Amino acid sequence: MSAQNTLNIKTAQDIDKPELSIDADVVIVGSGAGGAINAYELARQGKKVVVLEAGPYVPSSKFSEMMAVAMGTLYQDEGGQSNTHGDISVLQGACVGGSTVVNAALCFRTPEYYLDLWAREFGLDNLTPELMSSYFDKVEKNLSIDKNGPQETSIGAHLISNGLKQLGIREGVAYRNIRDCALTGFCFAGCKTDRKQSMLVTYLPWACNHGAEIYADTRVTRINTQNGRATGVEAQVIDPKTKTVKSNVKVNAPIVVLAAGPVQTPIILMQSGIANSSGQVGKNFACHPTLSITAMFDRHVDDFHGATHSLYVDTHVLPEEGGYLLLNAVQDPVEASFQAEPGTGAPYVAYMEKYRNSIRLITLIHDQNVGEIRFKDGVKEIIYEVDDKDFEIMKEGLKYNARILFAAGAEYLYLPTSDRTLIKSVEEIDSVIDQLKNEPARYRYVSFHPQGSCRMGADPTKTVVNPYGETHDVKQLYIADASLLPTSIGYNPSETVYALASYIADQIAKANFS
Template structure:
């Protein structure tokens, strides 16, 4: 436990009220603050406000799955820990947009990779959106704080995965810098199962850090509880309405009303704008749900003439960010362990014998991811009673992806690969380094052709000083409704080109301090 967290927590498990614990069909509760969502932003806000002496209630739409029930099998985790059972996607269906839907949110199922927000973006936000308060001098104490609390440290040599040990020399051979990943992990068990939940509690997710600390300070957590409306009186937030849903039947078990003078939305960059749209609040700018970005990624799978067995070690061990800034290329490369279920759909080897042969050679493969800094061209809407994510990779961003794929392919061949599989719905292989430029250069930006994955939705409740063009002010409060705050990746004014988890941790800490000071 971090040195500055002076609380006692249970050795195992977390005190959570679940649907199975509720007998009555109506609940009317009162609190000083109600927080919607229990992930990166919500958990930190819950702890900071509870530590300040406020009565805090946290509402999580997903279930509470204790770590001892994690199977560390992705196929199982998708059905129990992910939004829409892992099926959430854009309207075209070609980008899997993965989010956690459980107590602890996406921090339970992410790869634990952490980057401080580059000064480039803080300066950009100051210039374009008036966020001069979020300069590096002001934010550094918050980065340092969450790094202490979450044990964010550089991957050690003993944690480096077998695939990374091949990719590193490939990068060096071509003159690319090898970045060592930083993760919120304590004494990693090296199982390579980050995306399925960490059964050993080594990953310092909200499930084993800020949420237990918040509960130790009196916060109350309700799982299986879906918020349906934010309440406001005049121009001030006054609470929320919610429904307790029995996860076994999918049926409503109870109606919930919580009266609270402070409401913090931290349900994520898709659910937070949808909730504001349903509530018809905080949208005088017309920007709620707009400016969606998601860092689309494509994984190139490399086959080697020997067994690599790249299924243990740090999920991410290294990265290459020489070309990450938009004017330098706009892509980030990350190595990643590939679990068998992921391997089975990342490439298109065919069916029958070709597919069996491909999966039989899985132990000989590794992957390298190209993640792009995309423009905020998407929109999240609540239409016809359903969620809609309108987003396609635009042509300029696809050119950035092609540059990333070319670099990826060159590195993998330099590392000793004998064949590459591109993540296309049509079979696409590269047999030699000489083919890289021609094969990837010929790729066209065609909807539904490529197997994109996104772990980083962001930007749908843009933060800024101008109430006409943004949703949330520089201190996390919505322009239109007082005491209604947002503390998740919805805030990000632009895509940041790096995994946004530490950015959210720091912003949530910053905003929580502002809330405490404003409501002392």
């Protein structure tokens, strides 16, 4: 059954009252990974669950399969969200289903390295490998997370695989939350065939089947509290066409689950003036900055069909091993057009004429939690610059990346700089990359993985959320999104969020419904 037939959803178009008051057992802010999973797990306990989503409801039947259109309809700030320097695009979904609608579906279990680190440094002794394994098993079954089959491997990934074999480098095969992938390569623009198992086609309709209600176009402005306990939220229904307030909404609920994302969650807490006795709300932001090297071949490759990600290289992913991960990725022409700087006019046209000859390989770094989310006078700021030490890690990752691409048969490479930078041979790799300096606005960074702005931990003076997902300061106010992560984890964090959200839902049920 399609999601459209099972979602109990109201949009701004459906609401004609200037004031709306709703009573519920649980109100959930955000309909992405954390929000949707909590909606289902708590609704199936027989509780009345209301989900508020600031973004629009776009059914999969209306996905355009065009990246340029998707940016304007499915992404935060129409795809324009970035750090204050404007050199890192921080991409998040802003629609019913959240980032799960527009991510690449790539899934990794949290490495035990980080679970051990979090236990040691943040007192998260409860998140043992054994416990987390049970939750990984659960979400992998529910979301059809499985290893890519050979038929799903893109042409570019085959070339990269050949390069890895020549260099004797271990290859990782991607796991994705996909069912019978159509191999169209449109993951970042939304999956029109509902084969990507996003929240839009899994946990949200499941939650609605248990009575949950979803309100789209509804932006939460405040969390209400009384005597140190959450009592609900205030929100505004925004007309997506006029951008005006159509209705003021108040949801009365003794349990609030905040899952608006690592940028928006701390902003809502700041607007509400709560849960920040530690002074850590919005601090410790990380985002896994990535740079893609574009490789040009002497023939058409047509690397735009197949799994969005087919393979990865994690031989240097842990901090002691280097701190970077490599990922292949197919790309459509829009993405290709901003991955490198070929120049303008004739040089740009010549570059795009060779789009069919290109493939890309991404370097993703495990970054330090050096960023901060701020909100002042109604203005959002993502204060983040790539740390000097992290930039040296990025350079090592780019060298590794470049050697693999040349081994795969590339003629020459474009580096993702704001000026035209080519590497024409293996011999040039070190000299060209060693000259790169950590300068703002020089590189074409992209981040799909904001995280860490409301850290989870045992010490209420250093973290925002306790080991069970409840804020230290406000009882029955829970956070269930990637803002919880105490550190960057160096891998795509989606499965970590799926598992933590399931765990937190169980803790909510145990504490309140037993």
